Amino acid sequence: MTTPTVVLLPVWAAGHLMSMLDAGKRLLARSGGALSLTVLVMPAPGENHRCEVAAHIQREEASGLDIRFHHLPAVEPPTDCLGIEEFVSRFVQLHAAHVKAAVSGLACPVAALVLDFFCTTMLDVSRELAVPAYVYITADAAFCALLLRLPALHEEVAVEFEEMEGMVGVPGLPPVPPSSLPVPVMDKKNPNYTWFMYHGRRFTEAKGVIINTVTELEQSVLAAIGDGWCAPGFPAPAVYPVGPVLSVTPPAEQPHECVRWLDAQPPASVVLLCFGSMGFSTAAQAHEIAHGLERSGHRFLWALRGPPAAGAGPGQPSDADLGELLPEGFLERTKEKGLVWPTKAPQKEILAHAAVGGFVTHGGWNSTLESLWFGVPMVPWPLYAEQHLNAFTLVAYMGVAVAMEVDRKRNNFVAASELERAVKALMERDSEEGKRAREKAAEMKAACRKAVEEGGSSYSALGRLSEAIIKGASK
Ligand SMILES: COc1cc(-c2[o+]c3cc(O)cc([O-])c3cc2O[C@@H]2O[C@H](CO)[C@H](O)[C@H](O)[C@H]2O)cc(OC)c1O
Numbered sequence: 289m290t291t292p293t294v295v296l297l298p299v300w301a302a303g304h305l306m307s308m309l310d311a312g313k314r315l316l317a318r319s320g321g322a323l324s325l326t327v328l329v330m331p332a333p334g335e336n337h338r339c340e341v342a343a344h345i346q347r348e349e350a351s352g353l354d355i356r357f358h359h360l361p362a363v364e365p366p367t368d369c370l371g372i373e374e375f376v377s378r379f380v381q382l383h384a385a386h387v388k389a390a391v392s393g394l395a396c397p398v399a400a401l402v403l404d405f406f407c408t409t410m411l412d413v414s415r416e417l418a419v420p421a422y423v424y425i426t427a428d429a430a431f432c433a434l435l436l437r438l439p440a441l442h443e444e445v446a447v448e449f450e451e452m453e454g455m456v457g458v459p460g461l462p463p464v465p466p467s468s469l470p471v472p473v474m475d476k477k478n479p480n481y482t483w484f485m486y487h488g489r490r491f492t493e494a495k496g497v498i499i500n501t502v503t504e505l506e507q508s509v510l511a512a513i514g515d516g517w518c519a520p521g522f523p524a525p526a527v528y529p530v531g532p533v534l535s536v537t538p539p540a541e542q543p544h545e546c547v548r549w550l551d552a553q554p555p556a557s558v559v560l561l562c563f564g565s566m567g568f569s570t571a572a573q574a575h576e577i578a579h580g581l582e583r584s585g586h587r588f589l590w591a592l593r594g595p596p597a598a599g600a601g602p603g604q605p606s607d608a609d610l611g612e613l614l615p616e617g618f619l620e621r622t623k624e625k626g627l628v629w630p631t632k633a634p635q636k637e638i639l640a641h642a643a644v645g646g647f648v649t650h651g652g653w654n655s656t657l658e659s660l661w662f663g664v665p666m667v668p669w670p671l672y673a674e675q676h677l678n679a680f681t682l683v684a685y686m687g688v689a690v691a692m693e694v695d696r697k698r699n700n701f702v703a704a705s706e707l708e709r710a711v712k713a714l715m716e717r718d719s720e721e722g723k724r725a726r727e728k729a730a731e732m733k734a735a736c737r738k739a740v741e742e743g744g745s746s747y748s749a750l751g752r753l754s755e756a757i758i759k760g761a762s763k
C-alpha cells in the first residue's frame with residue numbers, strides 16, 4: 289500500500305505558509321517514513337503573494353523531500369470585505385469544493401488534514417470525507433486560548449471590551465487588560481470579530497491543535513487548553529506544542545551589509561528595530577524614533593519601511609525614502625552609532641549576531657520566536673493582528689520583554705521620550721527591568737533549543753502527533 293499522506297492547507301501569507309511547511313517537514317521526519325506530505329496550494333490573491341509563494345514552493349520542490357504540491361483552481365476573491373480576517377476566511381471558504389475534490393482524488397490514503405487556523409470552514413470537508421482534522425496555530429498558545437474562550441466571553445461581556453470594567457480572564461494567563469486584545473477583537477460589530485469567534489468555536493471540533501510554541505514558554509496556558517478550561521462544555525482538543533518552528537538557514541556566503549556593519553560593533557551593544565512584513569513608519573513617527581534613539585545613546589540597526597506606495601495593497605510597506613522620513617542631519621550625527629536599513633532586512637541573521645543585545649519588534653509571533661531562539665530580549669511595539677496580546681504576554685507572562693507605552697488610539701504612536709526610556713531600560717547593564725528580561729530570554733533560548741532536541745518537549749509532542757495520525761490512518 290502507498291504511504292498515507294498528511295494534507296496541509298496553509299494560507300499564503302509567508303509567516304503562515306513557511307511555518308506550516310516547516311512543521312509538516314518535522315512531522316514527516318518524525319514519522320520515520322510512515323507518512324508523506326501533500327500541500328494544497330490556494331492561488332494567492334495578489335501578484336506579490338503569488339510570486340512569493342511560487343518562490344517558496346520552488347525551493348521546497350528542489351529540496352528532494354517527499355512533499356507533493358497540489359495547486360487548487362483559482363476562485364474569484366470576495367470584493368465586499370471589511371478587513372483582512374474576513375477576507376482570508378471567506379476566500380478560503382470559497383475553496384471548499386476544490387479542497388474536497390483534491391483530497392478525495394488523492395491516490396494514497398489520507399491520514400489527516402491539517403488546517404491553518406483561518407481555514408476552519410474546511411472542518412466540514414474533513415467530516416464529509418471522514419478524515420481526521422487538526423488545526424495549526426501559527427501564533428502562540430495565548431492566542432489559541434483567547435479564541436477558544438471568545439464565544440463565551442462574547443456572552444459574558446455585553447459592551448465592547450474597551451468599555452468593560454476590569455480585566456479579561458483567559459485561562460492560564462494573568463488577567464488581560466482589554467486594551468491588549470487583538471485588533472479584530474476590539475470591534476464587535478465588525479465581521480472580522482465574528483470570524484475570530486467562529487474559528488475559536490470550531491477549534492473544539494478538531495482532533496487536536498498543533499501550536500507553534502514551546503511548553504516551557506506557555507506551560508499554564510497549554511495546560512488550560514488541554515484541560516478544557518477555555519471552552520467549558522465543549523470537547524478539549526489534544527494539544528501539540530511543536531515549536532519553535534523556524535527555518536534558520538546557514539549564513540549566506542557573502543555576508544549581508546547589515547551583518548558586515550554588525551561585525552564592527554561590540555558584543556550585545558546594538559538594539560535592532562524591525563517591524564514585520566507589514567509594519568511601516570510615517571515621517572512623524574520616524575522622527576520620534578530617530579530622536580529617541582539618538583537620545584538613548586545606544587547603537588542601533590533600524591529596518592525602516594515607509595507607508596505603502598499609491599496603488600500598493602495596505603499590507604505592503606514601501607522601501608523607505610530616508611530623506612523624506614528622517615530628521616535633518618540625523619544620519620550624519622549618528623553615523624558612528626547606527627545603521628538605517630531602508631528595505632527588508634535579514635532579520636534572523638541579524639538576531640543571530642553577537643553584537644545584537646535587544647530587539648524593538650512589532651511582536652509578530654515568528655519574530656518573537658526568532659528573538660527567543662537567539663536569546664535576545666525584546667521591547668514589543670504592537671501594530672496589527674494579534675500583536676497587542678503578544679506584547680502583553682511577552683512582558684507580563686513570559687517575562688522576556690520590557691514594556692513600552694504605545695498609544696493604540698493614535699495609530700500605535702510612541703513618543704521619542706518613551707522609546708528612549710524603553711531602549712535604555714532594555715540595554716543598560718544596571719537596569720533591573722532589562723536584567724530580568726535578559727536573564728529570562730537566555731533561559732528561554734536554552735529551553736527552545738532543548739525542546740526540539742531528542743527527548744525535548746516539542747520533540748515528544750511531534751512524536752505523539754505522528755503516532756496519533758498514524759493510528760487514525762490505520763483505522
Ligand atoms: C493572527 O491574526 C491575524 C493575522 C494576520 C495576517 O495576515 C496576513 C495577510 C497577508 O496577506 C500576508 C501576511 O503575511 C499576513 C500575516 C498575518 O499574520 C501574521 O501571522 C504571524 C503568525 O501567526 C504573526 O503572529 C503576525 O503577528 C501576524 O501579522 C492579519 C490579521 O489582521 C490584520 C490578523 O488578525
Ligand SMILES: O=c1ccn([C@@H]2O[C@H](COP(=O)(O)OP(=O)(O)O)[C@@H](O)[C@H]2O)c(=O)[nH]1
Binds near residue numbers: 303631656
Ligand atoms: O525586514 C524584515 C521583516 C520581517 N522579516 C521576517 O518576516 C517574518 C515576520 O513574521 P512575523 O510573524 O513576525 O510577522 P508578520 O510579518 O507576519 O506580521 C519573520 O520571519 C521575520 O524574520 C525579515 O526577515 N525582515
